[in-house]
Amino acid sequence: MSKIEEKQEEIVDEFSMFEDWMQRYEYMIELGKTLPQIDEQHKTDENIIKGCQSRVWLHADLEGDKIKFSADSDAIITKGIIAILIRVFSEQTPKDILEADLKFIDEIGLKDHLSPTRANGLVSMIKQLKNYALAYQAKLN
Template structure:
């Protein structure tokens, strides 16, 4: 599946919910299904700067595709990173770099987050794309 296909699927899933309480509950569920980062990667180097809560992300290249694992000490934040990882994990670095993140606006996520969580969301996206740039450089 392409990043765009996965993003469209996420938008469809969120459109099934009538209100934001249901969407938050769904995000918490997504967070519970997140492929968890191994303890050895829960280091200062893997913490995303700019997030109010702690978010660790680890990336590895497998068959020319980036595979992300993550964790957070906050349940909503864990749900947010789960959505991003679902969209980007298992994709080629070049595709991650070129992907837009309009689907975040389509599900209305940014406008329903506190300013600090919205900043954290931007930091998470930036970090995932930075990993992609680093691995793309290795592949070139």
């Protein structure tokens, strides 16, 4: 089992303890508060993910053969969502990131955030994470 899959299972387990939407959102808000802040110098317009109603900055560094992500947002629930994504994807190889199946999003009740409405940022965030992986994979090869 790849590390990405293990992390997804961990998150699914955590979310399975919640009985209602409030607990789920309260947890995401908590996660948002713990999100490792992006270095101020990376909060540039270039690093803003387009297609989110809130502003989301995502930065990626290659450390060895793994990618380290950092991010921030001005909306707290969005921060929680990115915190979850970073937990799954950060410090993984580009190859694993590109091949990752994201079924956990459905399982933790975040699927609503995947609908292709304009307000939604999750689709754009995942796309951007994978874009970084693609770019770094090309660089590694």
